[in-house]
Amino acid sequence: MKLHVIHYNDLHSNFDMWPRYLSFVKQHRTYETLVFDLGDHADRAHPATEATRGQINTGLLNQLAPTAVTIGNNEGITFPHDWLSALYADADFPVLVSNLDAPFARDGMIVETAEGRVGLFGLTAPYEQLYSLLDWEIEDPFAAARREVEDLRGQVDVLICLSHLGYYQDEELADRFPELDLIVGAHTHHVLDDGVVRNGVLIAQAGKHGQYAGEIYINTDTGEKHALLHPLRAYEPDDETLSFLEREVHSAERDMKESIGRTSGLANDWFSSSPFTQLLTDVMQQWCEADIACAPAGILLGSLPPGDVTRHDLHRLCPHPINPCKLTLSGTELIQLIDRFEANDFRQLKVRGLGFRGKLMGKMHYAGMTVDRDIRIAGKSIDPLGTYTLATLDMFTFGPIFPELKDVPKEYFLPELLRDLLAQELTEKSKKVRIDAT
Structure with missing residues (x-):
């Protein structure tokens, strides 16, 4: 044959x-x-x-x-x-x-x-x-x-x-x-x-x-x-x-350009504090009901200008098929992970695959905690023997970047992607602004 x-x-x-x-x-x-x-x-x-x-x-x-x-x-x-x-x-x-x-x-x-x-x-x-x-x-x-x-x-x-x-x-x-x-x-x-x-x-x-x-x-x-x-x-x-x-x-693109809300603008810079990434991080913490959350600025490919917001905008700026994920970590594991996040080689890390469609990781942003000379959650230093929940990107748990996260207890949140969380938050904020204005 x-x-x-x-x-x-x-x-x-x-x-x-x-x-x-x-x-x-x-x-x-x-x-x-x-x-x-x-x-x-x-x-x-x-x-x-x-x-x-x-x-x-x-x-x-x-x-x-x-x-x-x-x-x-x-x-x-x-x-x-x-x-x-x-x-x-x-x-x-x-x-x-x-x-x-x-x-x-x-x-x-x-x-x-x-x-x-x-x-x-x-x-x-x-x-x-x-x-x-x-x-x-x-x-x-x-x-x-x-x-x-x-x-x-x-x-x-x-x-x-x-x-x-x-x-x-x-x-x-x-x-x-x-x-x-x-x-x-x-x-x-x-x-x-x-x-x-x-x-x-x-x-x-x-x-x-x-x-x-x-x-x-x-x-x-x-x-x-x-x-x-x-x-x-x-x-x-x-x-x-x-x-x-x-x-x-x-x-298809015409359909995605219908307004879902308005914003006064959200800037994003991969290597400095950025309101747009901070908004995403805050929303992830709320969505996952986690003690703390983190997201790198490189997950957003640019800034959101003032004016109407569309799904096309959010798709262009956050194109990744990436979901939020909640990890359960000991205090020691959390400290070690944050040390990795804060290293310069992480900020410059270029990733291919794992759902990531950007260029590099950039500066990590945090919600529910401060990272300076000391890492503090709710005003208190991390207890190495304590247990904490961290909302972050599911791509970090798949093995190649952080092998130590592959087997830690985790909960994936599907089917909503990161941009879906942003769309919901920006839509709700716009509705609240309209209600307050009346």
């Missing part, structure tokens, strides 16, 4: 490159080609995805007409439950996620081609605590994979896993399940120029943000498995897709 696959992953709503991908697909696709998207197509960092609740992404995928897609963590845990439930209501393609219990998620399927039968199933990264908070049930992906392999392998000539687990988990999949012929991956944004064969299984992944289109050739008669990547900048944008994007993005 001969098989031709085209794949793409982790667009993250970087729509500039999508019309080039459509040109690539139109030039290389044949009647028998299987076309896959591997998740994180939608990202609320783009205002059009935010305004349409991801429907613009589903529309673009409908134009692609993929054989199947799976979802990533950006669809799964940054979309509120009702958004994700409705995301694929108008989809003309199957959404394969064998380890998620959701109305749109299909288990494995078989595709009939002129050459033979192809088995497909999808897996997504199992952020168990976050999925649970959003009222979804997520399963261990390896347990789901075992079930699908046992069900499909005897019925098909080629067995493919669509994975949004990340490259290192894909390696483990290949080690555990040599019955697979191909794992088409995503999530870790690896650029696998020629793919990687592990335990006889070909693993392919095509970077991120529209850098590349992936292409795969399999011949089961000869045992040949070959993967390659095509830089998409070499392709002219598809005119039809460009027109669709221009129309839909313009309409």
Whole structure:
């Protein structure tokens, strides 16, 4: 059996490159080609995805007409439950996620081609605590994979896993399940120029943000498995897709520019005390009902000028799909953490991933405490043996920046993002000002 696959992953709503991908697909696709998207197509960092609740992404995928897609963590845990439930209501393609219990998620399927039968199933990264908070049930992906392999392998000539687990988990999949012929991956944004064969299984992944289109050739008669990547900048944008994007993005951004309140202006500077960041920090403390709170000035990308405030403004200045989180720390742990925050290397820290869409961390701002020559909470020095709750950014708890926070007791607050807290606060303040004026 001969098989031709085209794949793409982790667009993250970087729509500039999508019309080039459509040109690539139109030039290389044949009647028998299987076309896959591997998740994180939608990202609320783009205002059009935010305004349409991801429907613009589903529309673009409908134009692609993929054989199947799976979802990533950006669809799964940054979309509120009702958004994700409705995301694929108008989809003309199957959404394969064998380890998620959701109305749109299909288990494995078989595709009939002129050459033979192809088995497909999808897996997504199992952020168990976050999925649970959003009222979804997520399963261990390896347990789901075992079930699908046992069900499909005897019925098909080629067995493919669509994975949004990340490259290192894909390696483990290949080690555990040599019955697979191909794992088409995503999530870790690896650029696998020629793919990687592990335990006889070909693993392919095509970077991120529209850098590349992936292409795969399999011949089961000869045992040949070959993967390659095509830089998409070499392709002219598809005119039809460009027109669709221009129309839909313009309409979405217009909707987001309706006023939700007014302000006399909130300045923000990444390296000095900033009223805008201080407002966010105060709101986080209240929202999480925490003893104290902290947020870095770099989380806000600029200042809020005087006048009307719109959701578009807040999205532009706080584009991150980041939620507040409440940590429970001992006094000693808190002192050590604040020492890290106050170090100059933290202020200059540049972060990629973890939901952060800014440039650097900047000066840390605090609510409910003062940090000077002494750290004081409610006028008292921190008791090293005491226990304190701290509201901060969920990205600090995922491991890479502060490994010591990964296992401390914590409570995530979903689905509201940081900009949603700002929108609610600024709207309420504007209402109060109008009431007081009358």
